[in-house]
Amino acid sequence: MAPESIEDHIYTHKTDVWSFGVTCWEVFTCGAVPYPGLNPLNVPWELKLGCRLERPSSAVCSDEIWSMLLRCWSDDPKDRPNFPTLMEILFSLLDSDPTYINLIS
Template sequence: MWEVFSGGKSPYPGTNPVTLVQMLEKGERLPKPYNSACSDEIYTMMLTCWEAVPDERPSFKTLYNNASKIIGGIAGYLEIGFNPFTAVTSCGEDGGRATTESSVMQEGRKE
């Protein structure tokens, strides 16, 4: 997850494995990626995955449920809600409102 939200950066560039293990044993973890896509909620989820004791890490089911809630909130915000089967209202050439059918509705009539 960290790699995705950091834009593909390497997690511990140039750190040798022995030093990395020592850092992790001391409780050091990767910093929160610096971008607006990585919310505190997502970073907290990352931190839970990095718990030292495996039994304290979330299950895949828990991760899935938490990620679904986070993504669901984002998806609801980004949802365009366009239905190709409904009429589309637009401005006519004279500035007045003109209603046209969607291309899907028009194609259906050709058959």
């Protein structure tokens, strides 16, 4: 969940974008648990300090995808992309290189 959802119970399209980024991360890590090694009770505090999920292997997460995920996790919800923008990014990547994700590694 986005920090503002955890802390202030705010739920918007921008908090959904945060969750989309986490879901993508889970796909790229083949279902790894987010924030491994952190006590779940400490995750909100760590997010406030700027902690983010670690980048999955570059074999499955290109620089462009990683950049998109980091934008999804921007501190300020206004700085997060919206879903039409995310679709544009993903379709652009698919058009430019249909093998942008390699699940065989």
